[in-house]
Every structure is written in C-alpha cells, then in structure tokens.
Amino acid sequence: MTETHSFTGRVLCETACQLGEGPTYDPATGKAFWFDIKGQKLHELHLPTMTKAVHDLPFLGSVLAVIDAERQLIVSDRGLFIRKVADGTLSPFLTLEDKPQNRSNDGRVHPCGALWASTMGRNAEKHAGAIYHVAGDRVTKLYSNLTIPNSICFSPDGSIGYFTDTDVDHLMRVALDPKTGLPAGEPEVLCDESGGPGDVDGSVCDADGLIWNARWGANAVEVYRPDGTKIARYLVPASQSSCPAFIGEKADRLLVTSAWQDMDAAGRRADPHAGQTFELGIAVKGRFESAFAL
Template sequence: MATVILSDEACSLGEGPTYDPATDTLYWFDILASRMLERKLSGGATRTHQLGEMASAIATIDGERQLLLTETGLHIRDAATGKLTPHMSVEAANTGTRSNDARVHPCGALWFGTMGKNAEAGAGAIYWYFRGELRLLFPAISIPNSICFSADGKTAYFVDTAVNLLYRLDCDADTGLPLGEPKLFVDRRGDKGGIDGSVVDRDGVLWNACWGGGRLDAYAPDGSLLRSVPVPAGQATCPAFVGAAADRLAVTSATEGLSAEALRADPHAGKTFLLDVVVNGRHEPNVLV
C-alpha cells in the first residue's frame, strides 16, 4: 500500500501516538492546543477531546482506564467517559514546563519527559514511574525525546533533541530502571533535522521521526542507519506501531514554527500518516499504576 493520510486534522504539535489493539484505535495529541485525538484504523471520523491543559502521552492501564500525561502530572482517564482524575503531581507548581515524550517499558514502568514551554535550555527532565513510585532519572534535559525500549526490556534509549545525541543504556528488565551510564548511540550534531520520537521493533531496529527532515530513519542495534522512509510532512514528530499484528507504522507531524509560505510548501504539515512500510512491530504494554 502507498503512504496515506490517516487523519487530515492538522496539529500545531502532533505527538504521542499510541495504538490500542483492543479497540483498533490510535490516540495522539496536539500538545500546544491542549487536545487529544483518536481514530479507528478501520475508518470513521477523527474524534477530538479538549483537555484544558497541555498533554502529550497516553497509556493503557486496563480495559476501563488509561493513564494520561499532562503538564501537571499523571491522570487516570475513564476510557468510556473521558473523565480525568488526578493521580500524581509532577512539576505542577512549575508553570513554565510541560510534559513531552513518554513510553511504557515492557515491565509496565513509564518513562516520561518534561521540558520548558519555550524549550528553555536544561529546563526539563526524564522521570521513571512504576506502581505508584516516581523517580527522577535524568535532570537538565532541554527537549526529551526518543524514549523507547528493546522488546526484552534490557535496553533503553533517549535523546535531548536540542543536542541531537541519541543515547542507549542498559536497563533492568524487571523494573525498567537504568543500569549504568548512557552511551552514545547515534550522533546527528550538525545534521539537518532533529532526532524526535522513536519506537523499537522486535528485531531491535529503532525507528526515529526526523523533525525537519520529512522522514523516518531506521537504525540497527549497532547504531548504523539501515534505511529512511519519507513522510509527507517536513516536521515528523513520532511513530507508533499500529494494526492487529503491529506491522504498520503511523507517524504524527507538526505545523509549529512554520510561516505562511512554508505551510504552502508543506500542505500536509500537522497531519497523521500511515506509512508505506511493513515492520516487525509490537504493541505497547499496559502501564502498572
């Protein structure tokens, strides 16, 4: 199949795509507009939920509940009604920061990042949350992205997009906590395009959305570039494995910062796409609260 537009709802900052195989639904966020969007892969209209605050990620707890990451912390969402109940405050008193990238470790722990609302240098951090416990992992992060894990849970990845150095580190498979220090995995300093959101397939291939590059880059476990897949929008933001077999890739994008002239040259900016590539993906695990 050719690359198709999954949703033509243009987002100022489309992010956090997460697929729920139980309902065949892709969720994603327009962070700057404080809204969450959803669409069934089988078809139908895109539904929009106004949240009242910036949010960037969602994870399944069980058949009735979801965990939502917002600028004030973690919230429990009733999947049927959309009602949000505060669960754990994170940087809520700091009105200058918001949430950003996040991913569930195979054990059920959640890694997530915060950042300055104007991407101020060093204003953010990366946190670990598991069964009611919260720990700060990496402080002084400007733009946390590419949080993702190998299928066996023994390897974690993250990047500060402001620096464009993608790191890999050993991880405890049972808790999702780091083991040892991060090691450089991919160095894209000086390259056109930023390292944004990523996912790792069953073969250990990391699929990364290149902000400003209009593509998804696939990196082998040794950090070498395997291939690049074009995205029909310049500012690709984050991929997600979708479909019953998790063998497709959806990717979000953004219009943020584009002038009127740039938008005319990039007419699909901010839309969400289903890419023309078959992958050996996997579904996101449930988060343990």
C-alpha cells in the first residue's frame, strides 16, 4: 500500500494558470520558470527574493531550457526559439514538424545536452502527437501516434528515458545511449496506471533515480522506484497537478504546477487553488537540469 502524505508545503505563486506547465530552474540565477501554455505567458520567480515577473509570449510556449547565461531555448507551437535573457527577444531556431494544428507539450534536456520535446493536437486529438530528439540543430522523430505525450525525464546517468502517453496512462521506460540521449532499445511498460485515479502527467527523476510524477486529476505527486514500484504519494491542494521541478540552491525542494483548464465556474469554486504553483514542502535529493547544447 502506497503511503499518502498530507500537503505540508505552501503556495509559491497565487497566480492561477489556465494550464500551468513546463517548470524548470536556473541555479545560476536562482530563478524558477514555468508556463501558462493556454495563457501564452512565461512566469519567472526569483526564489531568494520572491520577486515575480510575467512575460507575454506570441505563441503557446511549454518548455524552457537554459543554453547559457545570455540565452534560453523555448519550445512552442511555432517551433523552437532562442530567447535573450536580457530583453526577452525571440529568434526562430528550429521547426519540429509541419503540423499547424499541433502545439508543443512536454520536454526535458538529457544529461548529454540533447533535448526531448513532444507535440500534441491542440484539442488532444487522438494519435496526433509525437516525441522528438533535438541535438544541436538536428531533429529526429523518436515516437509518433501519441495523443498526450508527457512525463519525459531521464535517469541521472542518462542511460534510461521515461515518458508516457497520458491518454493511455502507461509510464514507459526505454534504454538510451548516455552519450547521445537516443534510444538504444524498444520502450517497455514500467507501470500501468490506466486504472486511475487521475493520469500520469509531468515527471522529474532525482539524484537517486526516483521518478516524481504529477498526477493530473488526483491532486498529488507520486514517487516511483526505477523498477516501477510506487513508494509514496504527496498531496497538493489542486486537483490538476501537472508537472514538478527541483528548485533551490541544492535542488532539494520541489515546485509543482497546476491548471484550471476545462473547469467551469462551479468547478473552480470547488478547487480554489487550481492553476496555482506550489512548493511541496519536503526535502528531496534533486538535481539540476542540464543546459541545452546548442
């Protein structure tokens, strides 16, 4: 029986995102970033001072990766863009696919510096999405016919990749070449979560190889061993928890985004923290995201 823990954390940001997603942290600046995909916003929070900034975007952004002190990579429905940190200027970089009916969704940088990024239909159309591998300016399609590709994360040594199609709710495991982040075998089902409650959404993998998954529709973050055994469940105060990220100087804290997407007025009244961003309030053995190798 998986032990369930009450929420002991705090609301990190009260702004209610329609679809809060794609959180990450830059240890060089002490800033956490996340998106409101549907609201076309990039949120920025300087953790030492709790100073907040919100940046309007001209597209549906969903993934941010640090390149260096001056530049960031943003994945969006219009492709990949390089963002200047100083003034927010955006420059087109790459296109993942020629499907204007799609948008970007989940993504994460492999320890080698390559990016995995996913796409999906704007209305979660069946089998419209895919997962791509981006190494420098080279794009490789890894998996197709996915509906809501999510949960992309990697073992600390880069030898294992994890992902899911939230529509199917199987957490998948695949062997990788640690030097390239490319698959070295066929994906296998690590854990079948199709029985509910909720759905497998965004994930991160900690320094011990544990997988921390935000459980959409179940107001929780759940923890898995690399063999798929679920060992803990931590509640959060919003039903649609969407994605976690390690934050803080030692990567020992956990940020969790959420969403109010698809809720009517009554639903939002019943879920007053929906869309807010939380700190889980426990000590974790996290690790920092790798920079994207341009």
